[in-house]
Amino acid sequence: MSPDNPHDHSSCCGGEHHHSDSHHDGHRPGESAEGRADLSGPAESPITVEVTRGSLVESVHRARACIVDAGGHVLARWGDIDSPIYPRSAIKSLQAIPLVESGALDAFGLGDEELALACSSHNGEARHTELARSWAGRVGLTLDDYECGAQIPYDPATAEDLVRRGEAPTAFHNNCSGKHSGFLTTAKHRAERLKGYVRYEHPVQQRILGVMEQMTGQDLFGAPWGVDGCSIPTIGIPLGAIAYAMARIADPVDLPDARAEAVTRIAAAWGKHPFLIGGTGTFDTALMEAAGGAVLVKGGAEGVGCAVIPEQGIGIALKIEDGAARAREVALAALIRSTQALTEAQWARVPQLLTTPLLNRAGARVGEVRAAGGWPSA
Amino acid sequence: MSPDNPHDHSSCCGGEHHHSDSHHDGHRPGESAEGRADLSGPAESPITVEVTRGSLVESVHRARACIVDAGGHVLARWGDIDSPIYPRSAIKSLQAIPLVESGALDAFGLGDEELALACSSHNGEARHTELARSWAGRVGLTLDDYECGAQIPYDPATAEDLVRRGEAPTAFHNNCSGKHSGFLTTAKHRAERLKGYVRYEHPVQQRILGVMEQMTGQDLFGAPWGVDGCSIPTIGIPLGAIAYAMARIADPVDLPDARAEAVTRIAAAWGKHPFLIGGTGTFDTALMEAAGGAVLVKGGAEGVGCAVIPEQGIGIALKIEDGAARAREVALAALIRSTQALTEAQWARVPQLLTTPLLNRAGARVGEVRAAGGWPSA
Numbered sequence: 209m210s211p212d213n214p215h216d217h218s219s220c221c222g223g224e225h226h227h228s229d230s231h232h233d234g235h236r237p238g239e240s241a242e243g244r245a246d247l248s249g250p251a252e253s254p255i256t257v258e259v260t261r262g263s264l265v266e267s268v269h270r271a272r273a274c275i276v277d278a279g280g281h282v283l284a285r286w287g288d289i290d291s292p293i294y295p296r297s298a299i300k301s302l303q304a305i306p307l308v309e310s311g312a313l314d315a316f317g318l319g320d321e322e323l324a325l326a327c328s329s330h331n332g333e334a335r336h337t338e339l340a341r342s343w344a345g346r347v348g349l350t351l352d353d354y355e356c357g358a359q360i361p362y363d364p365a366t367a368e369d370l371v372r373r374g375e376a377p378t379a380f381h382n383n384c385s386g387k388h389s390g391f392l393t394t395a396k397h398r399a400e401r402l403k404g405y406v407r408y409e410h411p412v413q414q415r416i417l418g419v420m421e422q423m424t425g426q427d428l429f430g431a432p433w434g435v436d437g438c439s440i441p442t443i444g445i446p447l448g449a450i451a452y453a454m455a456r457i458a459d460p461v462d463l464p465d466a467r468a469e470a471v472t473r474i475a476a477a478w479g480k481h482p483f484l485i486g487g488t489g490t491f492d493t494a495l496m497e498a499a500g501g502a503v504l505v506k507g508g509a510e511g512v513g514c515a516v517i518p519e520q521g522i523g524i525a526l527k528i529e530d531g532a533a534r535a536r537e538v539a540l541a542a543l544i545r546s547t548q549a550l551t552e553a554q555w556a557r558v559p560q561l562l563t564t565p566l567l568n569r570a571g572a573r574v575g576e577v578r579a580a581g582g583w584p585s586a
Numbered sequence: 587m588s589p590d591n592p593h594d595h596s597s598c599c600g601g602e603h604h605h606s607d608s609h610h611d612g613h614r615p616g617e618s619a620e621g622r623a624d625l626s627g628p629a630e631s632p633i634t635v636e637v638t639r640g641s642l643v644e645s646v647h648r649a650r651a652c653i654v655d656a657g658g659h660v661l662a663r664w665g666d667i668d669s670p671i672y673p674r675s676a677i678k679s680l681q682a683i684p685l686v687e688s689g690a691l692d693a694f695g696l697g698d699e700e701l702a703l704a705c706s707s708h709n710g711e712a713r714h715t716e717l718a719r720s721w722a723g724r725v726g727l728t729l730d731d732y733e734c735g736a737q738i739p740y741d742p743a744t745a746e747d748l749v750r751r752g753e754a755p756t757a758f759h760n761n762c763s764g765k766h767s768g769f770l771t772t773a774k775h776r777a778e779r780l781k782g783y784v785r786y787e788h789p790v791q792q793r794i795l796g797v798m799e800q801m802t803g804q805d806l807f808g809a810p811w812g813v814d815g816c817s818i819p820t821i822g823i824p825l826g827a828i829a830y831a832m833a834r835i836a837d838p839v840d841l842p843d844a845r846a847e848a849v850t851r852i853a854a855a856w857g858k859h860p861f862l863i864g865g866t867g868t869f870d871t872a873l874m875e876a877a878g879g880a881v882l883v884k885g886g887a888e889g890v891g892c893a894v895i896p897e898q899g900i901g902i903a904l905k906i907e908d909g910a911a912r913a914r915e916v917a918l919a920a921l922i923r924s925t926q927a928l929t930e931a932q933w934a935r936v937p938q939l940l941t942t943p944l945l946n947r948a949g950a951r952v953g954e955v956r957a958a959g960g961w962p963s964a
Contacts, residue, residue, distance in 0.1 A: 574815075
């Protein structure tokens with residue numbers, strides 16, 4: 209990474225950002241801090257993702273994004289990172305913290321596979337659903353306990369198999385079944401009422417709200433919220449604060465011991481089981497397999513993406529203004545590439561993550577999805 | 587419609603637009619014309635579509651749009667309408683012109699159902715595929731002649747039925763099979779080589795290019811183009827010129843007799859068979875069924891939408907910047923509503939077209955897709 213790269217981590221406490229205070233001072237994005245570069249001024253322009261076809265750019269997606277370190281320093285930003293956005297499934301890693309911290313995971317003899325599944329938005333493939341089923345059995349949960357709803361598996365082959373066998377999908381096929389297993393396991397361990405665990409006021413969700421406040425450094429009491437696809441609350445949080453929480457997973461040095469231990473276990477499970485996080489053909493799985501543990505990524509609905517780069521102690525968060533998944537993927541890849549966390553040889557194995565070919569129904573390549581000009585480069 | 591409505595058709599030749607020349611003078615959007623209000627100045631801001639969840643606007647889509655009459659007067663515009671966009675499937679009505687004009691439709695004893703299917707992006711439901719199959723039989727075409735590729739039907743129930751029966755989808759299930767039947771029928775009627783009819787240089791596509799030039803008033807020689815999902819060329823045309831072509835379907839008075847007759851037949855078929863144009867649960871079908879023939883609509887991929895309002899002699903074209911179908915639908919509904927072509931009682935039967943509820947996996951309403959402020963109102 210060149211010395212004048214705006215998110216060169218090595219320069220963030222003495223270089224162009226003029227940070228005069230200590231690296232890990234608990235500064236939170238969006239808050240003012242003396243001696244800190246003013247982050248409240250006009251942000252850099254949003255960055256865009258182009259969809260081409262033949263000789264035209266046919267469609268354009270606008271992205272907001274930032275790269276933050278565990279000291280809360282915003283190393284790079286594009287567009288508004290201070291307004292609340294819904295992080296959706298991109299922060300399942302944070303929602304898994306109580307599962308570890310409460311002791312529930314260990315008490316039921318669960319391991320890193322279950323923990324990875326708790327962080328996943330999986331394809332509903334056999335490996336995912338069988339793990340969810342065995343987990344439920346171990347904890348003494350039944351399908352009736354799950355309040356996420358049934359979902360046709362994302363994986364087309366698995367979905368077709370179900371139809372062929374005349375079977376309806378269940379809550380285990382829901383891409384969020386691991387997260388819900390985590391919620392239920394924690395509630396069971398703490399002898400809380402299971403029914404209604406998806407509701408905002410239930411202890412499971414209130415506990416997560418507290419964890420989110422601490423990890424993001426935000427007061428979320430009264431924060432805007434909505435109901436997610438799987439019926440749990442999704443809380444409005446500034447993009448910068450979401451990236452900050454990811455950075456604290458990358459570098460938990462400022463966290464209380466129990467929380468530091470929990471996020472370290474979560475990060476290890478997340479990085480060790482890329483297939484469980486997504487599945488066949490998914491961006492998250494492909495990128496993490498290529499990265500060999502150097503980067504943890506997680507996408508969410510409506511164009512939200514997060515990444516954790518442990519070796520650099522940084523977190524990345526982005527939001528596609530219009531919510532498009534195709535743009536979230538190449539945008540996240542472009543940002544990660546700029547950090548040099550993967551070698552170019554690693555990227556060469558997954559070129560479709562940086563520039564996604566568009567194929568027509570006859571299988572011909574007719575265009576592509578790519579980061580437009582103005583993006584950071586490696 | 588109030589007198590100061592910016593797209594009040596009745597005022598377009600003497601009202602605020604200061605049009606001093608005759609109504610039907612062949613002026614084309616994007617071209618200069620003396621005595622005409624200057625349309626090259628800064629356009630009104632793009633209009634947006636909001637996606638809400640709980641108390642936040644979660645995602646935003648930007649739209650460009652215009653309303654044009656058959657004299658080429660731009661009655662209302664939002665954003666850039668002069669740069670080329672790919673009209674995709676939204677102008678299948680124009681691509682069907684040679685099928686009628688060449689005499690092919692009549693020569694093979696085909697009727698308005700086949701003509702509607704030529705204008706459709708259908709769901710691949712039984713009624714669509716059976717009509718495509720019978721059409722092919724009547725003309726002496728086989729599946730091998732079709733170069734659109736096979737496609738899993740858009741209609742989920744039909745797609746599941748295929749899987750259950752262990753059948754693969756065919757070209758008849760391709761949403762464009764009617765359009766391709768039209769191409770093949772015209773080629774057969776004119777004794778042209780069928781093979782390669784999807785290629786830019788084939789007489790079928792060149793003939794359509796000529797029709798598009800005449801209908802849009804644009805020189806399309808050298809225009810940007812790409813390959814569509816069904817392998818045919820899609821030509822870059824300014825949004826204003828696409829709306830102009832739609833207006834000329836609404837009011838063909840300036841067209842040569844044979845072309846006027848062709849577009850009149852096409853418009854009649856398009857309006858008479860809403861189900862053939864889309865199918866169960868589709869926006870185009872639902873809107874046209876509600877409109878009872880007063881409005882013809884057609885969506886295309888990547889957020890393109892067109893409408894024809896015969897009684898008012900106007901055409902509408904819009905493009906969602908990011909290509910989202912959910913935004914194209916409510917945007918097109920909002921623009922059509924502003925023309926008062928449907929009564930409020932008619933809209934009351936299809937409220938989901940104006941504001942689309944977002945349901946989560948448990949079926950709860952968690953948000954909506956709606957036109958943001960700044961849109962024209964009825």
